[in-house]
Amino acid sequence: SSSPGSVLLYFKSQTCGGVVQGLNGTIESPGFPHGYPNYANCTWIIITGERNRIQLSFHTFALEEDFDIVSIYDGQPQPGNLKIRLSGFMLPSPIVSTGSIMALWFTTDFAVSAQGFKAIYEVLPSHTCGNPGLIPKGVIHGTRYNMGDKIRYSCLMGYILEGHAVLTCIVSPGTGASWDFPAPFCRAEGACGGTLRGTTGTISSSHFPSEYENNADCTWSILAEPGDTIALVFSDFQLEDRYDFLEISGTEAPSIW
Numbered sequence: 001s002s003s004p005g006s007v008l009l010y011f012k013s014q015t016c017g018g019v020v021q022g023l024n025g026t027i028e029s030p031g032f033p034h035g036y037p038n039y040a041n042c043t044w045i046i047i048t049g050e051r052n053r054i055q056l057s058f059h060t061f062a063l064e065e066d067f068d069i070v071s072i073y074d075g076q077p078q079p080g081n082l083k084i085r086l087s088g089f090m091l092p093s094p095i096v097s098t099g100s101i102m103a104l105w106f107t108t109d110f111a112v113s114a115q116g117f118k119a120i121y122e123v124l125p126s127h128t129c130g131n132p133g134l135i136p137k138g139v140i141h142g143t144r145y146n147m148g149d150k151i152r153y154s155c156l157m158g159y160i161l162e163g164h165a166v167l168t169c170i171v172s173p174g175t176g177a178s179w180d181f182p183a184p185f186c187r188a189e190g191a192c193g194g195t196l197r198g199t200t201g202t203i204s205s206s207h208f209p210s211e212y213e214n215n216a217d218c219t220w221s222i223l224a225e226p227g228d229t230i231a232l233v234f235s236d237f238q239l240e241d242r243y244d245f246l247e248i249s250g251t252e253a254p255s256i257w
Contacts, residue, residue: 015030016030016040016042016044016106017042017106018044018045019045019047020044020045020046020047020121021047021048023123024121024122024123025120026118026120026121027044027046027104027118027120027121028117028118028119029042029106029116030042030116031116032060032115032117032118033115033116035113035114036106036108036113036114037108037113038108039110040068040107041106041107041108042104042105042106042107043103043105043106044103044106045076045077045101045102045103046102046103046104046121047101048100048101048123049100050100051100051176052124052125053098053099053100053123054097054100054101054102054122054123054124055094055097055121055122055123055124055130055131056072056094056095056096056097056104056120056121057094057119057120057121057122057131057133058091058092058094058117058118058119059120060116060118061086061089061090061117062089062116063088063108063114063116064087064108064112064113064114065087065089066088067108067109067112068106068107068112068113068114069085069107070085070086070087070104070105070117071084071085071086071104071105071106071107071225072085072086072095072102072103072104073102073103073105074098074099074102075097075099075102075103076101077103079225079227082225082228084199089114090136093132093133093134093135094130094131094133096124096129096130096178098172098176098178102121104119126176127146127176127177128147128169128177129145129146129169129178129179130145131145132151132167132183135153135183135184135185135186136186137155137156137159138153138154138155138156138159138161138184138185139154139155139156140152146169146177147169147177148168148169149168149169150166150167150168150169151167152167153165153166155186158188158189159188159189160187160188160189160207161185162184162186162187162203162204163182163183163184163185163202164181164182164184165184167179167181168180182200182201184202192205193218193219194220194221195220195223196220196221196222197222197223201222203220206218208236209236230250232248
């Protein structure tokens with residue numbers, strides 16, 4: 001809060017953001033590829049014709065993890081439209097809107113910078129699901145992404161697929177074509193735990209549906225936008241009674257359930 005006689009400081013950053021139109025184009029963080037400024041606050045809104053959707057694919061991605069963030073909105077940049085928050089140095093999978101508007105909101109903190117990001121957007125006709133994207137340590141089989149097409153994921157040797165291996169491009173009421181499941185991920189054999197982002201996902205114990213190993217110690221962190229809630233729904237649950245435990249805790253409360 002301000003007190004009498006306090007001084008307000010305004011930090012000027014490079015011009016960025018704006019309304020973007022056209023069948024395809026490029027969006028870059030300010031200063032790319034030489035690093036973005038501190039205190040950046042940029043919003044891009046991509047608008048296309050009605051009945052079309054937008055696919056956003058990242059060519060380069062390098063942001064200070066957890067402090068410099070790109071938020072992607074499925075529609076106007078309002079909290080209820082948030083699709084995913086991106087940070088760090090892993091190249092994200094392509095993102096497809098459900099409607100004719102997509103927004104990017106880029107914010108950076110007071111210190112530490114990285115190369116930034118370069119994203120390419122293209123307008124998709126309503127009959128295509130768009131590229132579901134590569135997954136780390138994974139292989140995608142199939143090159144057609146139109147209504148009725150299927151693709152299959154597999155993992156490199158030493159990695160196990162978590163999620164649905166086969167995705168089908170189906171018609172969703174009111175949104176045109178979309179994949180019936182989110183893309184899976186590959187985890188190292190014997191490894192467990194990790195950090196999950198995004199609006200949906202799947203968590204399984206090691207080797208599921210086979211039995212898990214003894215002396216396992218796994219922690220998964222699910223990250224959501226502040227103010228959002230997270231729903232966890234169990235489709236299978238079987239642990240040795242009184243000896244094997246799953247603890248679930250939230251940052252908003254000190255208790256463990």
